[in-house]
Amino acid sequence: MNKTTQPYKGARDFYPEDKRFQNWMFSVLRKTVESYGYEEYDAPVLEPTELYTLKGSEEIVSEQTYTFTDRGGRSVTMRTEMTPSVSRMVAGKRQELPYPLRWYSIPALWRYERPQRGRLREFWQLNVDMFGVSSLEAEIEMLKLSDDILKAYGAKREMYSIRINSRIFMDYVLRDYVGLDEVEAGTIRRLIDRMHKMDYVAFGVSIESAMNPSQREDGSPEKLLKVLAARTIDELPEDLQTHEKTVQLKQLLQELSNRGVTNAVFDPTLMRGFDYYTDVVFEVFDENPENNRSMFGGGRYDGLVGLFGAEPVPTIGFGMGDATLENFLRDHELVPALPNQTHIYIAVVGGDEVIAKAQKIITTFRQEDVNVAVDITNRKIGKQIETAVKKGIRYVIVIGENELDTDQLTLRDIQSSSEEAHSIERIISLVLAK
């Protein structure tokens, strides 16, 4: 028997204080996405392994998942992301669901990785997806919603940036504009993804060596570097300005700005993997240098539902991990004091006999939605109050023989260290007011 009290590597225990924080964090997420009409769904923690090999990444499945054989000989995998599951669910009821679908979930996910800052083996992830809209209005809503989530926590614009790119646009740049074959393009995509981690000269050298000199047109590396250097769409080379996706991205940024999202920018170096995204991709970056990674991101993936044999559905969505969000909130000091959900702690003088007689009062509180914990230890009164203080419970009422006789109770406010006698009705409204 292993006697360690530590949780499993990369997984966390949530003591009441931690769970209180998580509940608060999630409640803000829920409130914000539900204000846009998104509905919560869920799926099993275990999925058949084939669900994750469906879209290709064999290597990821074999090396970065918890995969095992069940008692019936089936290979199962603990969910590492929600997108395949939700795509499966939509495909399963493709013909009967009322589009557009606005769905969200906050599942616990498992990935077999080496833990580091902002990255654990068990983590929670907000997933927001819209199915059934192919127009740019879907992108606008997704990004506006992302922005509203951070604003709901009290984040200021300068704390984060929203970076946007298009896979179709970048494919056009790499294949047609620069003239690369698919193998070269794949290598270059990986390089671009790591661009900000390399120095500029080394990056240029890598780009050049990744391109086959005999096949490319003269000046291709330079053409590409010029595109990647663009900080805005207007800075893109003249001959790219009229491309359909350029025009669309410009329109997207303009409309976001019109709706108050002024920190969204075009970023040609944004790659975001290379699996199921089909067009617009975006990432929200924490501008705090302590958190040197994107906080969350997503994009359009129009092809996934169709993989299940159903008629394809245009889809856009994003995922937001709890660890990176927590880092963001703590480092920017956006976490408020979180009160204990118990409103009143009742300290008892006189033991079990008094507790028995006080039941009528206690029941009245509970029926009025006041959460009441009774100290049944029969310790001295000072200890009982100290317990309430440590638990972070705001109000204390001492009940003894004296209180049983009157209809007034003395409500002690731990926060202000004050005491005042009130009727039970008055106490209920005072305590619930906060």
Next chain:
RNA sequence: GCGGGCUUAGCUCAGUUGGUUAGAGCGUCGGGUUGUGGUUCCGAAGGUCGUGGGUUCGAUCCCCAUAGCUCGCCCCA
């Protein structure tokens, strides 16, 4: 999967150039005579010095391995 740093009380950390009973602060528990916490005073509990092996008369300290934490790399759905 690769590399760096770390691991001594519940927490944050001292310490021993290898020597017999390993310390502090905070926290916890109890008390300062019987119905009021966060101040103060007194007292107590709590450690096989991450784990396993080696060197040595003797290891918490030196060496090796291993685990965990942490930071970075790879990867990041």
